[in-house]
Amino acid sequence: MKEDKTVTSTPAPTPARLAMRSLRRNRAAMMGLVIVLAFSLAAALAPLLGLPDPYGASLVHALESPSREHPFGRDELGRDLLSRVVYGARISLTLGLIAMAIGGLVGVPVGALSGYYGGRFDLIVQRLVDILLAFPGTLLAIVVVTILGVGLDNVMIAIGIASIPTYVRLARGSVLSVKEIGYVAAARAVGGGDRRIVFRHILPNCLGPLIVQSTFQIATAILWAAGLGFLGLGAQAPTPEWGTMLSRGRLYMRVAPHLTAYPGLAIFAVVLGFNLLGDGLRDALDPRLRKV
């Protein structure tokens, strides 16, 4: 950093710019970004793509194999599968984002305050998190779905709630690691209130790990929601949700494997995309790895 300032006349690169530079050089991460962007664009522009109606049944053409007019073929009710997969991207991406937002909006403030104040509040929060983390994997989401009832909205909420403990831990850890740095003491010395210090001074400096986690969290949410859909606990029948489509399609697996192949590939691709991007962001945002 010091050499930079003396040798060049350009301003010292900001951490964000350094991270972007490292991210752009990472081929795997760029591939992830392209996949994520492609799915997001398809999802956002779905109605403008001139696709057939994803709900338009045509029983005469049921289970038709992929053809030029219907590149992914047709499903058990003769609906265009490509169109359903594209509309499925809308559902899955929205769901992933909202579930992530629920987890983050609850988990981060709780974790941050827990780390900042410490003491009894921290102790209670951490024991509660221990209990939630004691539930294996998707089981916590299944418990919440049991309470709220089956359906897409409830799955979104369930997965969001199930991801809260991860955010609490992460935010707490990040806050603990920056809390003792001089600038926080400085902020306190000039009379900053606790809330202002946590949300204006500490949290912005913990953004890196939170961004990384959120990228992975979207992937997890999409994967879990598809799983719950597959079990019949998520989106219900006509909704073009990937997991639900798979569970219908598996009944025709022997005669029409395209019904299971394409929705599965879509889940796989989008989850892979977010994971690649997350890996890249971690490498880019973690200053300990940057020197390597």
Place this chain on the structure above:
Amino acid sequence: MKRLLLAIPVLFGVSVLVFAMIRLIPGCPAVAMAGVHADAEFIEQVRRDLGLDRGLPEQYAMFLGDLLRGDLGRSTFSGRPVLREVAERFPRTAELTLASMGVATAVGVAAGIISATRQYSALDNLGMVAALAGVAMPVFWLGLMLQLLFSVELGWLPATGRGTVTHLILPALTLGAASAGIVARMTRSSMLEVLRQDFIVTARSKGLAERVVVYRHALKNAMIPVVTIVGLQVGTLLGGAVLTETVFAWPGLGRLLVGAILARDYPVIQGGVLLLTVTFVMVNLAVDLFYVYLDPRIRYVSPRGEA
């Protein structure tokens, strides 16, 4: 011993949550259980059976008392004691989970070592791409695709059911794949870290064979984070077992649970969730104790030794 004591409040909390579960259902759980078409008398009976007519602390005391005596109530669907229902299926889920844990550990550690000792080689790249793919693959979809390939197309392995060892192969591969990927990545990074350390340089300069350096010196030291990951993966595996069992018609706890959720059979849901969660807690406890064997420097002296 102190680890064991720490698990008690967690288990206590889990029991409160499982208890609270059916009481948090919007509306009256008795109505939800009896069904909308049930008459008032039946609903009242369900309410009384569940003890919902009493105060919450009393209900919880009853729940806990029953629990400690091994009484998990009766299935509202089959009428059989929940304990018997879950006890019958638990070994099957344990069998599947253990088999996939074996797959995940064997494949993951082997791939991780190969990748780490040949960093940036084609083999390393291939392994890490496969690991990433394994993690991103929806477990139920992988199961369906394996069924399509090995049962429908090739006819080598049975697609569904349980019985012989051949029935176990596809479900175990399916369930273990994602964890194998995670274990492989962790083994690789952990091995790379250890291989860079001074004592490895020393071991090499003593003229020890590379094989001895890698397996005797590096591996054991690299295993601690790997063991942690494997322990945490048990949670993923137990959760994923629900999906895998559905795909392969494996008559385990996961399928019981899904059926119970769809049938609103709350006592069975409670029993299943409780059993799976307690198993996970116990496994993590065992993992904590295993560290001491791997690294004698770790001693659980302070009651809050964890970070």
